[in-house]
Amino acid sequence: MEINTVGVIGAGQMGVGIAHVFAAAGYDVRLMDVAPAALSTAVARIDAAMDRQIGRGQMDAAGKAVALARIATAGDAEALGPCDLIIEAATEDEAVKRRIFESVAPFLAPHTLLTSNTSSISITRLASATDRPERFMGFHFMNPAPIMPLVELIRGIATDEATFETLRALVVRLGKTPASAEDFPAFIVNRILLPMINEAIYTLYEGVGTVEAIDTALRLGANHPMGPLQLADFIGLDTCLAIMHVLHDGLADTKYRPCPLLVKYVEAGWLGRKAKRGFYDYRGETPVPTR
Numbered sequence: 001m002e003i004n005t006v007g008v009i010g011a012g013q014m015g016v017g018i019a020h021v022f023a024a025a026g027y028d029v030r031l032m033d034v035a036p037a038a039l040s041t042a043v044a045r046i047d048a049a050m051d052r053q054i055g056r057g058q059m060d061a062a063g064k065a066v067a068l069a070r071i072a073t074a075g076d077a078e079a080l081g082p083c084d085l086i087i088e089a090a091t092e093d094e095a096v097k098r099r100i101f102e103s104v105a106p107f108l109a110p111h112t113l114l115t116s117n118t119s120s121i122s123i124t125r126l127a128s129a130t131d132r133p134e135r136f137m138g139f140h141f142m143n144p145a146p147i148m149p150l151v152e153l154i155r156g157i158a159t160d161e162a163t164f165e166t167l168r169a170l171v172v173r174l175g176k177t178p179a180s181a182e183d184f185p186a187f188i189v190n191r192i193l194l195p196m197i198n199e200a201i202y203t204l205y206e207g208v209g210t211v212e213a214i215d216t217a218l219r220l221g222a223n224h225p226m227g228p229l230q231l232a233d234f235i236g237l238d239t240c241l242a243i244m245h246v247l248h249d250g251l252a253d254t255k256y257r258p259c260p261l262l263v264k265y266v267e268a269g270w271l272g273r274k275a276k277r278g279f280y281d282y283r284g285e286t287p288v289p290t291r
């Protein structure tokens, strides 16, 4: 199936990154969000990220101008009508995602593929809230989307072969690498990564180490590019907590219980980089540990 126009729903860190990837790869992009403020900063954030790519010699000024011109922002679902593919990248909340699918369905063409960038939620269950379970999939980009080469592909029980093959080929055309996961809670990446991050938060909570010691230990001791607490702030503590709830509820194993400190930070609104405060305070020149 031919994909020319891509709709991205949710102009948060992932939606912005995914819109960037598709515009740079030559696709027309419709970026939609309910928050006008998110849309107005979205293009500026893509502009800055493309400048970084120019700095790295991965793009030139002309290519950036053409790519940016391919991105149209929209506050309502009607603008998604011409899209061949929709990628939902809104908050990691099943009710929010189901409402989005119900609201966009009337505007989509029959052939349009509908996907979610969800980190963890059942694809089969999300598909059941749509008018096209055969053309629904988990299409899971990693953060930051312009940099990370992996895209996790997750079929729901009803996903047809043509949908899977179209999206697998699209990932390769984007210059990224597909990995196929079965539709179990948090799939592959976050089934492994988030318990590690949750364990790092328990390590802090129990006083085994400070924020700095824990992140230094994993960066220098296990060659991680970011420490687990820095990474949690990068992902978003609300998203981390949502994924741990999906694992805990879906697998019914206490080893996935979210650390009480993670719960408290989210309750305080300390959601990490996007809220300028999490395990680090981002309001100054350099991030400062908050514990």
Ligand SMILES: CC(=O)CC(=O)SCCNC(=O)CCNC(=O)[C@H](O)C(C)(C)COP(=O)(O)OP(=O)(O)OC[C@H]1O[C@@H](n2cnc3c(N)ncnc32)[C@H](O)[C@@H]1OP(=O)(O)O
Pocket: 017, 049, 052, 053, 055, 056, 118, 119, 141, 142, 143, 144, 145, 146, 147, 148, 189, 190, 193, 225, 226, 231, 235
């Ligand atoms: C939660 C889920 O559902 C699944 C997930 O995504 S789990 C999270 C997966 N992601 C990770 O594990 C990220 C781990 N961290 C890293 O790989 C690296 O720290 C990083 C690529 C994010 C940054 O790389 P770095 O070399 O350590 O730092 P930095 O020099 O700032 O960035 C390297 C390049 O990436 C770019 N970059 C960094 N953050 C970026 C962002 N948010 N968006 C776009 N580009 C970004 C920078 O522009 C930089 O390019 P320049 O050198 O030209 O500035």
Ligand SMILES: NC(=O)C1=CN([C@@H]2O[C@H](COP(=O)(O)OP(=O)(O)OC[C@H]3O[C@@H](n4cnc5c(N)ncnc54)[C@H](OP(=O)(O)O)[C@@H]3O)[C@@H](O)[C@H]2O)C=CC1
Pocket: 009, 010, 011, 012, 013, 014, 015, 032, 033, 034, 035, 038, 088, 089, 090, 091, 092, 093, 096, 100, 117, 118, 119, 120, 140, 141, 142, 143, 234, 235, 236, 239, 274
């Ligand atoms: N963060 C990460 O590292 C990764 C996240 N993901 C997944 O990607 C998705 C998005 O995550 P992320 O970008 O971090 O989340 P963010 O919180 O950064 O962004 C979510 C965006 O969705 C918007 N939104 C909320 N409700 C709606 C709606 N009904 N219609 C349109 N937009 C809406 C939010 O607006 P507002 O702020 O106004 O509510 C916000 O702009 C989640 O499913 C997450 O699990 C996948 C890979 C990595």
